[in-house]
Amino acid sequence: MNRTRVVVIGAGIVGAACARELALAGFDVLVVDRGRPAGGTTSHGEGNLLVSDKGPGAELALAQLSAWLWPQVLAEIAADGPRAAAATEYDPKGGIVVATTEAGAGALLAFAEAQAAAGVRTERLDAADVAAAEPALTRAVTAAVRYPEDAQVQPAGAALALLGSALRRGARLRTGAEVTGARTSGGGITGVHVAGEVVEADVVVNAAGPWAGEVSARLGAPIAVRPRRGEVLVTTPMPGVVRHKVYDADYVGAVGTGSGELQTSAVVESTWGGTVLIGSSRRRVGFDDTIRPDVLGAIAAKAVRLFPPLADAAVMRAYGGFRPYVEDHLPVLGEDPRLAGLWHATGHEGAGIGLSTGTARLLRELLTGVAPSMPVEEFTVDRPAVLA
Numbered sequence: 039m040n041r042t043r044v045v046v047i048g049a050g051i052v053g054a055a056c057a058r059e060l061a062l063a064g065f066d067v068l069v070v071d072r073g074r075p076a077g078g079t080t081s082h083g084e085g086n087l088l089v090s091d092k093g094p095g096a097e098l099a100l101a102q103l104s105a106w107l108w109p110q111v112l113a114e115i116a117a118d119g120p121r122a123a124a125a126t127e128y129d130p131k132g133g134i135v136v137a138t139t140e141a142g143a144g145a146l147l148a149f150a151e152a153q154a155a156a157g158v159r160t161e162r163l164d165a166a167d168v169a170a171a172e173p174a175l176t177r178a179v180t181a182a183v184r185y186p187e188d189a190q191v192q193p194a195g196a197a198l199a200l201l202g203s204a205l206r207r208g209a210r211l212r213t214g215a216e217v218t219g220a221r222t223s224g225g226g227i228t229g230v231h232v233a234g235e236v237v238e239a240d241v242v243v244n245a246a247g248p249w250a251g252e253v254s255a256r257l258g259a260p261i262a263v264r265p266r267r268g269e270v271l272v273t274t275p276m277p278g279v280v281r282h283k284v285y286d287a288d289y290v291g292a293v294g295t296g297s298g299e300l301q302t303s304a305v306v307e308s309t310w311g312g313t314v315l316i317g318s319s320r321r322r323v324g325f326d327d328t329i330r331p332d333v334l335g336a337i338a339a340k341a342v343r344l345f346p347p348l349a350d351a352a353v354m355r356a357y358g359g360f361r362p363y364v365e366d367h368l369p370v371l372g373e374d375p376r377l378a379g380l381w382h383a384t385g386h387e388g389a390g391i392g393l394s395t396g397t398a399r400l401l402r403e404l405l406t407g408v409a410p411s412m413p414v415e416e417f418t419v420d421r422p423a424v425l426a
Contacts (some may be wrong), residue, residue, distance in 0.1 A: 041066045044126075045230055045239040047217050047253055048079040051193060052390050053245035054201035054207065055398035056383055057098070057110075057209045060243075063402050067209035068239075069201070070232055070316060072216035076197035079247040081134045082359025084270060084307065084315050085193040086283065087392035090133045090185035093149065094156040096416035097368055099419030102157065103411055104396030105187050106350050110361070112393050115203050122202050126193035127310045129203055132284040133188030134171060135165070136179045136344070142314065143181035146287040150183040174279050174347045181287075188283055190307065193391050220257040226378035227257065241405065243381045248360040249324075250370075250384035259377040261419065262426040263385050266363035267326070269319045269333055271341075273351040283307040285318075286344060290322075300333060304340035306348070316341045318388075323362070329358050366423035368416055371397055372404065375420045381405070 046057045049071035061067045071077070089105055089310040092098040104397035106318050108128070116123035135150075150160045163182040164426070168175060171184065212232070219228040220234050229238040246253040260347060285305040305317040321331050334356055342349045362384050363372060370385035383401055386393050394409075403410045 041174075042240045043238060044069060044218070044241045044243060045237055046066070046243045046245055047071075048245035048247060048250075049075040049197075049201060049211065049213070049228070050245070050390070051197035051394045052075065052245050052247065052383055052386065052397055054197045054204065056243055056245055056393040056401050058200050058204040058207070058312055059398040059402040060207040061204045061207040062393040063406055067204065068208060068237065069204070070212045070215065070217060070237070073135055074213050075201050075211070076194040076251070079359050079361060080197045081194045082113055082357055083391055084305075084317060085127075085191045085196065085391050087154070087189040087191060088133065088283075088417040089158050089187050090135055092389075094152050096413065097389070098153070098156055098158070099412045100369065100393050100396045103399070104269065104393050105189070107395040107399060108189065111135075111200070115199050118203060118206055118374065122199040123331050125192065126199050127192035127383075128189065129191070129310065130189040131282050133185040134287070135170075135183050135185065135285055135287055136168070136175070136422055137287045138176070138178050138343075139405040140180055141286050143388060146181050146183060149287075149368050150384070153251065160184070160236065161186065169316050170280055174283060174345050175284065176344055176346060184282070190283060191391065192309070196391065197287045206334055213400060216348040217253060218256060220377075221381075222258065222377065227380045232259070239379070241379050241381060243383055243401065245383045246388065247384060248381065250361040254382070257377070257380060259374045259380055261382060262320065263358035263362050263370065264362055265321070265325055266387060267323050267358055268317065268322050269329060269337060269359055271316040271334060271337060271353050272357070273314040273316070274354050275306070275332070276351060277312035280306050280345065284339065284344065292363060295403070300336070302333070302336045302340060304344040306341050306345055309399065313354075314348070316348070320388075326356065329356055362390070364385050364423050366421070367391065368423070369397060370417050370419060370424050371400060371414060373416040386425070
């Protein structure tokens with residue numbers, strides 16, 4: 039059995055998925071988190087597993103790998119614990135992207151055509167199809183594309199299911215354990231400082247999400263991962279009003295922009311419990327966790343234009359979180375060229391829930407010397423956007 043000692047920093051969904059894959063491969067895995075499992079970015083997301091928002095390229099390939107893996111991983115978890123699998127609330131309901139202008143229609147259809155050429159399943163919908171699929175959606179739709187491969191999970195439930203699976207396979211967990219530095223020798227990392235002691239390790243995986251930049255600096259190999267904030271509104275239960283994940287085509291542009299200014303777009307979906315999640319926003323404000331009414335108002339206004347019945351919805355809460363942002367909008371996955379044994383698995387921005395399974399599988403393959411399931415060169419640490 040491979041008893042290589044691995045410390046995974048971060049018990050969010052990416053860290054949990056990595057811990058599970060490495061435990062399955064026989065590694066001696068310890069997960070450390072300064073807070074509680076799924077207590078940071080993971081619990082402040084919408085739980086999206088999307089291919090619809092990614093153009094052809096490495097990130098789309100990772101999304102496709104992850105979409106293929108999610109049902110398999112959940113089936114394996116269900117075999118050990120059906121309740122844990124059920125808590126993920128996995129829902130392969132599909133997504134619908136709509137445009138409401140002629141210019142938007144042209145851009146959406148061209149984008150979908152390029153995705154289809156890359157192997158994404160796309161279905162163009164006419165007005166009757168849209169009305170049948172989403173009766174409450176505005177009729178001012180100039181184009182619509184359905185993505186059957188889009189799905190959703192309850193993010194905290196999914197992270198805890200992955201982590202629980204890792205623990206059942208021998209991984210260990212330490213909460214309230216903040217990593218403050220590294221112990222190194224001969225150009226490699228040999229352990230991390232946690233709560234006044236050194237935890238020895240042969241491999242350290244930095245899966246600290248938007249805090250990965252800070253953690254990497256403490257370890258002596260800084261990477262340019264920064265927080266990008268987003269907010270979500272949650273309504274009281276409205277069963278049946280929203281049937282898919284539905285968003286305006288502007289969402290793709292908001293995801294891809296590098297601007298630090300506020301970006302909003304209409305993103306609407308329901309949960310198993312019937313509540314409606316309304317997003318989304320993106321802005322660079324450091325770790326300022328202030329919830330701004332003007333941001334929530336901008337989100338709500340765009341959502342109501344997309345789904346007019348939401349004008350009468352009762353909003354029961356709002357929450358915000360930080361996403362791990364990299365300038366070139368690609369994840370960071372691989373060994374740090376400056377410090378042997380230090381690996382990074384972060385930088386997924388708002389897609390970490392969906393990309394977690396694929397990221398973890400690639401990490402396992404790279405650490406065990408198996409040919410990776412897809413090319414990983416665009417994710418490496420030694421690229422300008424990461425080492426800036």
